[in-house]
Amino acid sequence: MASVIEHFAADHRACDEVFARAEQAIAQRMQLQAADAFARFHLLLDAHFRAEEEVIFPAFEAATGMTAGPSAVMRGEHGEMLGLCEDVRRLIIAGDFDEAGRLADTLFSIMQAHNMKEEQILYPMCDQVLSAQPQVVADAIARLGMPEVS
Amino acid sequence: MLEVRDAPPLSVPLRFFLGAPLFGIAGALLVLIYPDTALASRWHPHAVAVLHCFTAGLMLQAMLGALFQVLPVAAGSLVPRPRLLAGVVHPASVLGAVLLVAGFLLPGYHLTGIGAALLALACGVFVVAIAPGLLHATARDPARRLMRVAVAGLAVAVALGFALAHQLEHGAGARFVTLVNLHALWALAGWALPLVAGVAVLVVPMFYITPPYPKMLLSLAAIALPVLLAAISTAAWIGAEGLARWLALGVSVFALGFAGITYRLFLLRRRTRTDAAGSGWRAAMVALAGGAALLAVAMLASDPDTAQRAAMALGVVLAIGVFSGVIGAMLQKILPFLITLRLAALGLGARLTGGPGERALRAQTWLQSAAVLLLLIAICLPRMVVFAGAVLLLAQCSFAWNVWRFALAYRHTRATRQPNEPQA
Incomplete structure (x- = not known):
């Protein structure tokens, strides 16, 4: 059976890679490349959060009854990170690369702390409680990665 | 079961981090107050006092604060009642370090013994x-x-330190x-080095998007290091000094290997944006490689004067x-990181306004490297001691x-920003 920790942790690394490209473009003050790379990162991150919030977390909460536990904390942090993504996007468009770089650094730090908590604590718990629901895990994994843009 | 919310309150690590630099300032002031003796010999009480400002003061404070933070979230290890524990450990360790250093400077008042006892109490608890x-x-x-x-390693180093203070x-x-x-071996190679290595394994790949450290190699090293330290200690204790010196070269190999791997990972990092913290890490790894070489010189030099200077330089x-x-x-990395997490948890947004800029952080890194180089020169050229100090x-x-x-910016942000959502 596919595991949450294996696929979702790998997706964390994929997000990191795309973030690094965006950050490099911001540092080089290349507005178009920075905007494009950051938009790709934003989409990838959003797809990751949706897979968790719409599939994994509800199944985890239903199985454990923990609606105000670790999954609730993670939801709150998702909102915080998406808010920061929006701020960075606006700063890139405004051409304020110094502030965009500083805020992207903050976003990256929060993202790493968040990922660590998920990988150390929440994902192992999810794999444990969702072991009888392989279809749920497979559905969530299928949602990871860059979404199709029409 | 470990919970996401097991991270300690921000005030717990912060109280250790805010006090740590004061010991560095005290150490530098002692170099300036006692320029003729502070770097003259590793056995001079003034040199011992300077060294312990950095080890029992700055390093112990920062590393205790870091352990309170890192153990629950990153190492999956629960720290029970962190606020209460810090309430005991922090004042005892601060007062212990102050009295220990004061005791080296003012012998005859039993300050060394009291300071060592307080440090043993803090670390023991x-x-x-x-x-x-x-x-x-x-x-x-x-x-x-x-x-x-x-x-x-910390427990052994403190126990040996307590025995020394008693003597x-x-x-x-x-x-x-x-x-x-x-005592020096266990404090530096048994406590500080594996702790820095353990933290580096977590944070270097995470903050700089590098390949991971070689797990097998480091796991083996984590087993080999305490065995090696125990073997060195046994050899030294039974009087086999020559064997102990050769075994100590194994510590040099560990240090050199860790420094080399870390430096290489920085070269392979995916986040290419240069920052002061990354430069600081790389400078420290270069210093560690130099330290490994100095340890070998201090252990194997036949000329006592060379061995003495190498030991000073190693310290x-x-x-x-x-x-x-x-x-x-x-x-430089952890403070804004913890503060932004705290602000976000309070519903105040994750943006910290008013912290130190990159230029100020770079100045710290450059001054630190320059100070180390000048101190090394001053060991050979005593007229440079005041400048180095x-x-x-x-x-x-x-x-x-x-x-x-960073702390003032946090305070200011909390005081001036309105929550955008109810506090949890």
Whole structure:
């Protein structure tokens, strides 16, 4: 059976890679490349959060009854990170690369702390409680990665 | 079961981090107050006082604060009642370090003994409190193993230090020199080095998007290091000094290997944006490689004067260049990181306004490196001691200013920003 920790942790690394490209473009003050790379990162991150919030977390909460536990904390942090993504996007468009770089650094730090908590604590718990629901895990994994843009 | 919310309140690590640079400033001031003796010999009380400002003061404070933070979330090891524990450990360790250093400067008042007892109390309480969690930690990686080694190394180093303080108060015994060497070995190679390695395994790949450290190699090293230290200690204790010296080269190999791997990972990092903290890490790894070479010289040199100077230089390089350098670099990353997490948790948004800028952080890194180089020169050219001490003072003030500016920015942000959502 596919595991949450294996696929979702790998997706964390994929997000990191795309973030690094965006950050490099911001540092080089290349507005178009920075905007494009950051938009790709934003989409990838959003797809990751949706897979968790719409599939994994509800199944985890239903199985454990923990609606105000670790999954609730993670939801709150998702909102915080998406808010920061929006701020960075606006700063890139405004051409304020110094502030965009500083805020992207903050976003990256929060993202790493968040990922660590998920990988150390929440994902192992999810794999444990969702072991009888392989279809749920497979559905969530299928949602990871860059979404199709029409 | 470990919970996401097991991270301690921000005030717990912060109280340790805010006080740590004061010990660095005190150490630099002592170099300026006693320029003729502070770097003259590793046995001079003024040199011992300077060294302990950095080890028992700056390093111990920062590393205790870091362990409170890192153990629960990153190593999967619960720290019970962190606020209460910090309430005991922090004042005892601060007062202990102050009295210990004062005792080296003012012999005859039993300050060394009282200071060592307070440090033993602080570290003993801390180790006993975290040991069950660390032994049953859920994380399965080299970081946890290295942190276990570090905590055990801290206990041994403090116990040896307490025995030494007792001898200083009641007359040195026949094995005083052996005890001093073993105390230094366990403090630097048994506690500080594995702790820095354990933290690096976690944070370097995470913050800089590097390949991971080689797990197998570090896991083996985490087993080999305490065995090696125990073998060195046994050899030294039974009088096999020659064997102990050769075995100590194994510590050099570990240090050199860790420095080399870390430096290489920085070269392979995916985040190419240069920052002061990354520069600080790299400078500390260069210093660690130099420290490994100096240890070999100190152990194997046949000329006593060369061995003596190498031992002095080793103390400067390890305590100030490597460990204080890594701590300065780490706090540049960890403080804004913890503060933004706290602000976000309070519903105040994650943006910290008013912290130190990149230029101030770079100045700290450069001053730190310059101070280490100048101190090394001053060991050979004593007329440079005052200049080296002045640069060291600037470096430590810069470190303190940056740390406190993060804290002041946090305070200011909390006071002026309105919550955008109800607090949890």
